[in-house]
Structure formats: C-alpha cells, structure tokens
C-alpha cells in the first residue's frame with residue numbers, strides 16, 4: 680500500500696516494559712468515558728486494544744450503521760479515530776502515556792457497513808519523547824489490507840498535560856467537575 684510517511688533517520692528501537700500488559704490481554708482503559716475505548720461513553724467506538732508479543736497490539740471493530748460516511752461504507756474520519764486509538768494505546772506497552780502529535784492514514788478500499796475491521800499495530804521506534812507507530816486494517820485476510828496508518832505520539836506528564844482541563848471532564852454520571 681502506498682504511503683508518503685517517512686520515518687526519521689535517527690529513530691531508535693524501544694523496549695517493552697517488563698510490567699506491560701501480557702500478550703493476549705486487553706490493555707487497560709485510560710478512562711471509561713473515552714470516545715475511542717470507554718465503556719461508559721454515551722457514543723463511542725468502544726475498541727478493546729489487545730497486547731501482542733513485543734511491541735505489537737491488535738483490535739477489531741464492527742462497522743455499525745451509525746458509522747456511515749458514503750452510502751454503505753464507513754466514514755473515513757471515523758476510521759482514522761479507530762487507528763488513533765489502536766496506535767495511541769500501543770505506547771502503554773512502554774508504560775508511557777502519550778497524546779497524538781501527527782496521524783496519517785492511507786485508505787486502500789471502501790469498508791462496507793456490517794463488516795468487522797481487524798487492526799494490527801506496532802511501535803516502530805522512538806526519538807526522545809516521540810514514539811513512531813504503524814497500523815494496518817483488513818477485513819479478515821491480512822494479505823488484503825483495506826487501510827494503513829502511521830502515528831507520531833508524544834510522551835506527556837499526564838497530571839501536567841490535563842491540569843487545566845480536568846474541571847471540564849465528563850463523568851459516567853453525566854456531571855462535570857465543578858458543575
């Protein structure tokens with residue numbers, strides 16, 4: 680599949696943290712109201728990202744009718760959200776919280792409503808706080824990808840990064856802090 684994404688020349692290998700989620704197990708939610716993975720989000724993708732061997736992850740997503748973009752097919756932006764979730768979760772194998780810095784998607788084929796998209800993702804390496812990832816999507820045959828993505832994620836200090844926003848956070852009860 681064609682892509683214009685270029686990895687930096689100074690990329691270095693990264694290592695799985697010994698305490699990372701074991702292969703085959705779901706990587707824990709970062710919070711239950713997340714649009715990508717949260718079980719309590721009123722609307723969302725509810726994607727479970729599963730740890731694989733090494734620095735790999737996998738996930739799947741049923742393409743529901745509400746995800747429609749063009750007639751009968753998934754909305755491309757929604758697919759990019761799914762890739763963001765899959766790749767953004769993978770740095771937890773390094774036990775590193777990240778946010779998305781740059782996301783790039785290559786769309787190869789339309790994805791029909793009712794299909795199940797299977798994702799595989801991997802961490803390619805890092806430079807300082809930057810973590811480079813890749814993911815591929817298929818509908819059952821890994822040799823026939825329907826889309827692929829590259830993501831650059833930046834390690835953050837969770838407390839500092841969200842310090843100015845936590846009073847706006849929405850909770851499962853529907854209430855905002857301080858509201």
Ligand SMILES: CCCCCCCCCCCCCCCC(=O)SCCNC(=O)CCNC(=O)[C@H](O)C(C)(C)COP(=O)(O)OP(=O)(O)OC[C@H]1O[C@@H](n2cnc3c(N)ncnc32)[C@H](O)[C@@H]1OP(=O)(O)O
Pocket residue numbers: 709713715763764765767768771776777778779780781806807808809831833835
């Ligand atoms: C939902 C969130 C949950 C988070 C909890 C974690 C839980 C586990 C994850 C679960 C899965 C989540 C999956 C969804 C994840 C989102 O959807 S996150 C939401 C969308 N993203 C954002 O809101 C990020 C907004 N941007 C920012 O806050 C700031 O720009 C950043 C990314 C923190 C960087 O700012 P900074 O800390 O001041 O650092 P800065 O020096 O500017 O950049 C660091 C390095 O990155 C490079 N860089 C920064 N941006 C770019 C870019 N766009 N292109 C290329 N290079 C860049 C810089 O050049 C620099 O490189 P070096 O100098 O080291 O070579």
